Amino acid sequence: xxxxxxxxxxxxxxxxxxxxxxxxxxxxxxxxxxxxxxxxxxxxxxxxxxxxxxxxxxxxxxxxxxxxxxxxxxxxxxxxxxxxxxxxxxxxxxxxxxxxxxxxxxxxxxxxxxxxxxxxxxxxxxxxxxxxxxxxxxxxxxxxxxxxxxxxxxxxxxxxxxxxxxxxxxxxxxxxxxxxxxxxxxxxxxxxxxxxxxxxxxxxxxxxxxxxxxxxxxxxxxxxxxxxxxxxxxxx
Amino acid sequence: xxxxxxxxxxxxxxxxxxxxxxxxxxxxxxxxxxxxxxxxxxxxxxxxxxxxxxxxxxxxxxxxxxxxxxxxxxxxxxxxxxxxxxxxxxxxxxxxxxxxxxxxxxxxxxxxxxxxxxxxxxxxxxxxxxxxxxxxxxxxxxxxxxxxxxxxxxxxxxxxxxxxxxxx
Numbered sequence: 001x002x003x004x005x006x007x008x009x010x011x012x013x014x015x016x017x018x019x020x021x022x023x024x025x026x027x028x029x030x031x032x033x034x035x036x037x038x039x040x041x042x043x044x045x046x047x048x049x050x051x052x053x054x055x056x057x058x059x060x061x062x063x064x065x066x067x068x069x070x071x072x073x074x075x076x077x078x079x080x081x082x083x084x085x086x087x088x089x090x091x092x093x094x095x096x097x098x099x100x101x102x103x104x105x106x107x108x109x110x111x112x113x114x115x116x117x118x119x120x121x122x123x124x125x126x127x128x129x130x131x132x133x134x135x136x137x138x139x140x141x142x143x144x145x146x147x148x149x150x151x152x153x154x155x156x157x158x159x160x161x162x163x164x165x166x167x168x169x170x171x172x173x174x175x176x177x178x179x180x181x182x183x184x185x186x187x188x189x190x191x192x193x194x195x196x197x198x199x200x201x202x203x204x205x206x207x208x209x210x211x212x213x214x215x216x217x218x219x220x221x222x223x224x225x226x227x228x229x230x231x232x233x234x235x236x
Numbered sequence: 237x238x239x240x241x242x243x244x245x246x247x248x249x250x251x252x253x254x255x256x257x258x259x260x261x262x263x264x265x266x267x268x269x270x271x272x273x274x275x276x277x278x279x280x281x282x283x284x285x286x287x288x289x290x291x292x293x294x295x296x297x298x299x300x301x302x303x304x305x306x307x308x309x310x311x312x313x314x315x316x317x318x319x320x321x322x323x324x325x326x327x328x329x330x331x332x333x334x335x336x337x338x339x340x341x342x343x344x345x346x347x348x349x350x351x352x353x354x355x356x357x358x359x360x361x362x363x364x365x366x367x368x369x370x371x372x373x374x375x376x377x378x379x380x381x382x383x384x385x386x387x388x389x390x391x392x393x394x395x396x397x398x399x400x401x402x403x404x
Contacts, residue, residue, distance in 0.1 A: 014265050018278070021289075024286060025256075026253050026256065184322065207295065213318060223387050
């Protein structure tokens with residue numbers, strides 16, 4: 001025992017948790033049923049041969065070809081995983097060729113916002129070099145043809161307000177809460193491989209083998225190596 | 237005590253809220269202290285502990301009885317805390333979080349230690365917190381973070397070396 005040990009022992013001495021913690025947790029558990037995962041059963045998805053082109057909570061024309069049907073089904077599977085907190089990125093392609101050029105730029109900027117983070121409408125406007133077009137950015141996002149996959153829900157008002165959302169602001173709140181509580185990087189204790197949450201390699205990972213990391217650097221510092229499939233370094 | 241924990245865990249898995257409450261009562265102070273020291277403020281620590289227990293409650297069916305309940309709880313809590321730290325790195329680095337509820341520092345040395353701990357990498361800081369809050373063994377720490385015992389030892393040594401250097 002030296003001076004650092006003594007200081008650490010004093011610093012980490014056990015303190016009392018707030019009162020009523022157990023009852024608050026039980027209350028949260030009861031509320032957990034009212035989750036966003038049901039959204040996936042309420043939406044229609046259509047696609048072209050190039051990718052998903054429209055997601056709406058209304059009846060849509062079915063995909064025209066077998067390839068488009070396959071892409072729409074892949075999108076539904078990935079969306080279900082996303083809404084269950086088992087996926088933090090999408091691999092299904094999107095087809096935004098039907099959108100005007102300005103909207104495509106806005107949507108591309110929205111896609112660059114990392115999972116679990118938020119940006120302001122003004123940030124998008126700056127990023128696409130139209131700093132005064134904040135209102136037009138809001139309109140373009142409001143008409144986002146592929147919500148969820150293009151994460152327009154990660155864009156908020158500069159004053160911190162939630163702003164609008166295609167499926168309603170309550171869903172926007174819930175999606176943001178879901179992303180706040182879903183980890184992005186997870187390692188498997190048996191393979192010592194670190195993946196992005198949603199990677200095919202992590203799908204069969206048992207809960208007891210799952211550890212979360214704050215960064216790829218942290219994971220590598222304790223002997224984990226990055227997955228070659230989902231390539232977490234590229235995502236970071 | 238361990239057998240009692242497992243009984244409580246089994247009851248909680250069947251939806252017994254009283255058993256779950258007993259389990260929370262048994263571990264809440266230690267888990268809260270770890271979360272508070274890692275995250276730096278009471279509100280985030282309380283949320284992290286709630287989320288960790290909530291995960292345990294909702295997924296208690298996936299609890300593996302070969303694990304000690306405490307080890308399982310610490311695994312879940314550290315997963316939650318580490319992800320919160322990742323989010324902060326991305327969102328707003330180097331923001332000093334004010335904490336009105338924190339007990340006053342007893343000496344300047346403790347303040348220095350808090351600052352020095354910020355220089356310690358996340359994984360080493362996590363292991364230091366678990367080691368000093370609950371006196372967990374190297375084996376338990378290795379299991380909680382899914383790393384080898386040698387890595388635990390080297391991380392703890394590295395963390396302390398950084399602290400010694402920072403504290404002079």
